[in-house]
Amino acid sequence: MNTLALVNQKGGCGKTTAAINLAGALAERGRRVLLVDLDPQAHATLGLGCAPCDEPTLMEVLLGEVSVEGAVFDAPGGIHLLPATSDLSEFEDISARLMHAESALATALETAVSAPAGRPFDDVVLDCPPRVDGILARNALRAADTAVLVVETGAFALQGAVQAIGVLDEVADGIGEAAFDLKVLGTMFDRRTRFARELLIALHARFGPAMFDTVIRTSVRLREAAAHGKPVQILDPACRASGDFAALAEEWVAHVESDAHRLVVGPRA
Numbered sequence: 001m002n003t004l005a006l007v008n009q010k011g012g013c014g015k016t017t018a019a020i021n022l023a024g025a026l027a028e029r030g031r032r033v034l035l036v037d038l039d040p041q042a043h044a045t046l047g048l049g050c051a052p053c054d055e056p057t058l059m060e061v062l063l064g065e066v067s068v069e070g071a072v073f074d075a076p077g078g079i080h081l082l083p084a085t086s087d088l089s090e091f092e093d094i095s096a097r098l099m100h101a102e103s104a105l106a107t108a109l110e111t112a113v114s115a116p117a118g119r120p121f122d123d124v125v126l127d128c129p130p131r132v133d134g135i136l137a138r139n140a141l142r143a144a145d146t147a148v149l150v151v152e153t154g155a156f157a158l159q160g161a162v163q164a165i166g167v168l169d170e171v172a173d174g175i176g177e178a179a180f181d182l183k184v185l186g187t188m189f190d191r192r193t194r195f196a197r198e199l200l201i202a203l204h205a206r207f208g209p210a211m212f213d214t215v216i217r218t219s220v221r222l223r224e225a226a227a228h229g230k231p232v233q234i235l236d237p238a239c240r241a242s243g244d245f246a247a248l249a250e251e252w253v254a255h256v257e258s259d260a261h262r263l264v265v266g267p268r269a
């Protein structure tokens with residue numbers, strides 16, 4: 001099981017869009033994919049047309065009241081979704097009274113299996129809230145093998161990314177041995193602007209092999225897909241956004257199948 005957490009303390013940089021559509025592209029390749037919505041804003045949940053009322057959600061899973069399978073929702077595109085509601089914002093307060101609150105998600109995922117096959121998931125995609133140092137993001141980073149820093153290729157992106165890596169480094173130090181690899185994904189790329197092209201070169205220079213070669217371009221289709229509650233592959237399989245996420249999924253699978261990926265963020269020797 002390969003677990004990646006999409007992170008950045010900046011809101012609106014494309015984390016949730018990447019989470020939904022990477023999950024969709026991986027599912028399209030026939031992989032068993034679990035998408036976990038760790039944001040009380042529940043954008044991944046809403047973006048897949050799911051609106052839990054009385055059903056259990058991630059909150060009950062974190063509290064140990066139900067298993068992952070007990071709360072999974074079959075979302076469009078073959079994605080298994082562990083949804084969130086705004087109640088999730090209460091986990092921060094509740095967690096103060098729990099033992100091992102930071103490992104709640106990792107513990108729940110250890111035994112998670114996908115229906116109907118009853119086999120472990122191939123990939124688990126964690127959509128994080130903007131706060132990287134809160135209890136929910138800490139749960140995600142403890143559960144993740146890879147943190148994917150999502151960087152909008154706009155103004156101050158490089159400064160923002162360097163700052164985010166500083167925060168990730170601190171969290172990784174807190175976790176210790178079982179910390180995570182780092183990958184960086186450029187999003188909302190507009191090739192027509194020289195600024196964006198130069199920024200992409202700067203990101204490659206700064207992050208080297210940690211950068212995904214695939215960049216997610218700006219596409220109105222991604223906004224439309226979210227509004228329709230579907231991953232973009234279902235809305236329009238031939239559009240360029242579907243192509244970008246198919247390429248990202250291919251790169252991710254190649255990455256997890258090679259073992260040449262080791263550590264940019266993690267415990268120092």
Ligand SMILES: Nc1ncnc2c1ncn2[C@@H]1O[C@H](COP(=O)(O)OP(=O)(O)O)[C@@H](O)[C@H]1O
Nearest residue numbers: 011012013014015016017188217218219222223
């Ligand atoms: N590649 C893209 N092209 C066009 N719009 C995008 C793209 N990625 C994200 N968006 C839009 O930008 C907004 C913020 O994206 P979102 O994925 O919700 O960011 P985050 O989860 O980081 O807050 C949303 O309205 C989303 O539809």
Ligand SMILES: [Mg+2]
Nearest residue numbers: 015016039043
């Ligand atoms: Mg989001």
